[in-house]
Amino acid sequence: MSRNTKILDEARQIVARPPAVILCEPQLGENIGTAARAMANFGLTDLRIVNPRDGWPSEKARAAASRADHVIDNVKVFDSVEAAIADLTFVYATTARSREVPKPVRGPDEAAQKVVSLGVTGLATGYLFGRERWGLNNDEVALADEIVTLPVDPDFASLNIAQAVLVCAYEWRKTATAGALPFRLSEEDNPPAAKDDVLRFFEHLEGALDNVTFFRPPERRPHMVRTLRNIFQKAELTDQEVRALRGVVAALEKRRPRPRKDEPGADETSAPDPDGDA
């Protein structure tokens, strides 16, 4: 494993108990499998299925799960939603349309906050998902504490079940890890340049440009210098990048201004000095 593929520790630091995912009467094994894969992507493992139409186990589910075997092997099958949620303390019902049920409606991000805060104290929670065709009925929604819905385009609101599972699982992990990503730009491997080094590069560049009377008329020099410095300030240069840029300027400096075509060495460019010191 190279140093650049190392995984940041905080991406694995989760203290909250992960929620269960309950699929109510799913019709297609493929959807169970892709839901399992989406769960595994974000660290969920407790998949419960209520009355799967085509029975269980399902080879189609296992194939679609793309090696999320630990989720598939751990699946529990129930014959009612009541039985599937019996050991949980807080349940979200996911639904894509408004209900007659007077229950709070949350986004997946708000739901994740609640599920993580309960999960940190070790309490068991779950997300209940409905059938492919028509979701959950009102009695099933009534079993839940609150409703989750996604901020979809109201004109194209039909989401695949596995996609809905994915977004809830994504928000859960994002919240549980406080947004930790598996990797970031490493400041250790790419240390930002010290201001002094950046300044010496600026002076090097500006001196080189003075030599070829780039700043014309001279009274425009301060303005033009500021423009150039701003360009490189925005780039938040690393140590290594400053050295590379000094090498570039040094290399260009060795070309005389306006060489004639028949002059030897007119098109010659030196390789940049790897140390960046001219």
Added chain:
Amino acid sequence: MSRNTKILDEARQIVARPPAVILCEPQLGENIGTAARAMANFGLTDLRIVNPRDGWPSEKARAAASRADHVIDNVKVFDSVEAAIADLTFVYATTARSREVPKPVRGPDEAAQKVVSLGVTGLATGYLFGRERWGLNNDEVALADEIVTLPVDPDFASLNIAQAVLVCAYEWRKTATAGALPFRLSEEDNPPAAKDDVLRFFEHLEGALDNVTFFRPPERRPHMVRTLRNIFQKAELTDQEVRALRGVVAALEKRRPRPRKDEPGADETSAPDPDGDA
């Protein structure tokens, strides 16, 4: 359309220009189609494909798009990433693993902030996604301004392309609509009860319990009253719910305490008074 399926206006209010989605050399038409569907779910329409392995148009893509025909019909095909992003001003490269490229790495939520803020000023942005098998190469990543990666479980990080598109599109719309959901619990349809009505319900309940000498010993009454009141305070009762509860208490009150089994009417319960007034 019933009053409960009405869509909240703010779920449609988007001023930011939506980003383009660029798929680099996708192999499977199904993945192009499910990516198109995920885009449509969150209001994106500009899908660009660089060198699709199986050519274009693709019937498999159209079938997998589940009626996101407006995205499929609008697809543009390019023969290089450079051409596909030429008109954009800010591009995110999505990648699941760390790179040798010293570029800022963002989560999908951070990327959405940038894309929306540029999009509000009308600037064109895009997300670049790599091949199913091995993503983007370093030269392609170098064409982008910044990197996006998802906060996945590092031990199960392999995400389907359409799933990655979905999460980016979801974060974009969530940010662009400031988290507006298509529906919420309507306070108009379910007005919260006035404190006065809640208090009258409490007094009704407590009077009924006094009549059956529920509060024993009497010095425990204040504590038990607080316990009961807290239960119902937490429920954030609506107008209608307070009326229903008063109906329940009134109905129970009509039963004499401790009826004997052989007494007529022992199991009789009156229907709750719909007005809730005993």
